[in-house]
């Protein structure tokens with residue numbers, strides 16, 4: 001009997017964490033049921049690649065190689081978006097999320113434009129054409145304007161149907177035909193705009209999708225029986241019988257255009273092949289529409305912004321929208337009583353990504369910010385994204401923070417970062433995004449998505465309840481992020497990954513008595529938004545319940561008692577804390593066999609229970625989430641610190657941590673440079689600008705001051721981010737608070753792309 005009970009117990013714990021919430025899924029339509037979003041550039045982690053929204057997809061991708069750089073640098077194949085490639089720039093400069101996109105890439109000696117146009121028709125997702133235009137920067141001298149270009153088709157997972165190549169009279173690959181369950185019959189044609197030096201191809205089995213670059217390089221050869229050496233794919237070893245991948249290759253000189261044309265067999269009345277002039281005209285039509293729609297939505301020209309700013313805003317938004325991916329697979333998750341991670345259920349995620357190079361995958365709280373921009377551009381896409389995320393909720397009401405779904409995503413994450421722990425939360429920004437969507441498109445939403453909203457509701461409640469329950473502090477109305485390491489000596493101030501502000505300094509000594517201000521504010525804001533949503537859905541009882549919580553959480557007396565420090569004139573965290581901590585090498589032990597030493601933390605003044613003297617982004621939350629009343633006496637002291645260059649003010653935006661805070665720009669470990677300890681981040685600046693606009697109202701005693709700060713801050717952020725973009729080719733993850741330089745990873749058109757909304761003053 002004991003045996004049975006034991007296993008029963010374990011089974012119970014294990015099923016909870018990877019058991020889906022028992023509620024209707026919000027996403028009812030996907031795959032072919034949503035034809036206009038079926039195909040897309042849903043592989044944000046490659047420079048260019050099309051796939052479709054199915055559990056397994058036929059995937060396509062672009063690669064290239066510049067022969068004249070081989071001698072000095074070795075054969076450098078461009079394929080995955082890698083920072084090490086050091087491209088001068090790349091990114092979508094126009095992308096409408098549905099019909100078309102235009103991307104500009106600038107490599108050493110070579111500019112590339114990739115574009116695509118889709119055409120709806122038939123019952124299998126329609127047609128598309130991808131165009132790759134090569135424009136060497138140097139002209140016709142020896143081999144310096146030569147390029148080797150690859151375009152592949154590959155089967156992800158168990159895509160059925162043989163891919164059958166067809167060859168022209170010269171033996172060059174001209175098309176691939178196949179039939180499979182999702183796509184029906186289809187043909188893909190390779191159409192060169194001019195003669196190439198050589199055309200060849202290669203097909204093989206693939207052990208893994210992550211082998212594509214290697215397989216290509218291994219089978220790349222040089223023909224020497226010709227006048228000059230030519231790059232070709234080695235035909236030896238090619239498998240034409242049921243290959244997993246077919247690689248088309250051209251060795252070109254000078255300007256060159258390749259059209260890859262996908263035609264769906266169930267599309268009968270297509271007017272003309274989507275290539276050549278037909279393609280050019282279609283593309284021109286969509287480009288014109290994009291310009292019109294962008295101005296209607298953002299009104300930047302009307303606001304008097306010049307074309308430098310407008311081009312930036314379009315590129316930032318387009319790379320976010322063009323960076324939307326479709327991922328399918330499962331997370332690896334760990335429950336609190338488990339030592340072995342278990343697999344979450346397989347599911348699809350349609351999501352924008354923070355960075356196409358360094359983390360081309362979904363992140364929960366980032367998405368809420370992405371959606372603020374996408375809401376403005378295409379609300380239908382937003383509804384789809386929110387639905388997918390909410391469907392990833394488990395029976396407890398938890399959603400994994402970082403989504404590493406499928407083989408490609410997994411291959412880019414070091415082992416130690418893969419497992420998601422189900423006690424670790426992340427700010428509920430999706431609720432914020434949903435309410436923003438409702439504010440912007442209320443009538444449309446109610447008319448076309450009332451059922452969707454009703455299906456979202458129990459999931460939002462479960463999420464809210466999970467946060468409210470599991471991240472509660474020890475006293476009523478107090479909240480505390482879980483997941484801090486209270487026993488380590490390695491970190492100066494143990495990280496709080498759940499908060500999203502990672503190394504932002506909290507109480508130096510994590511205890512269960514901590515109070516986290518930002519989390520309390522997220523809960524207050526969510527309560528209000530849940531009340532608004534309940535009201536919209538005519539759920540009177542819930543409306544009253546959430547409103548009550550909102551009132552309690554924003555009660556100024558209570559908030560001040562828990563978080564306002566008279567001494568520092570700021571809202572702060574509270575906990576067991578010492579300002580006086582340093583990282584140092586421990587004394588050398590002569591007898592130790594292992595001489596490898598690492599700095600550890602020394603607490604020079606013993607910690608005390610007190611307010612945590614670290615003024616910064618977290619302290620802004622009561623203001624930034626608009627929880628303070630218009631006449632709150634706390635507004636003025638906060639605004640003063642915002643304006644003070646010794647605290648948060650910089651010419652580039654508000655820095656994350658006061659320049660006077662004890663841990664300002666301090667490393668967290670020997671190997672961890674400061675991250676949220678000074679740098680300027682756009683997401684919190686965005687929320688603060690939105691709030692400043694709100695507090696600019698005449699009814700507020702600080703109205704004029706707020707207005708003035710808003711204007712200056714908006715200007716500083718716009719001009720710095722735009723100038724860095726043109727200087728470096730990229731939008732960045734964060735900006736240095738003393739030089740304004742872009743830092744961290746790039747391109748980062750996650751929340752940094754919100755500058756487009758900042759320009760429009762559409763908060």
Ligand code: 6A9
Pocket residue numbers: 354358359363365366412413414417499500501502750
């Ligand atoms: C792990 C991968 C070569 C850190 O933008 C995503 C998140 C934010 O949610 C969070 O608030 N970023 C912020 O503090 C980036 C997290 C990247 C994790 C990468 C290692 C290495 O791959």
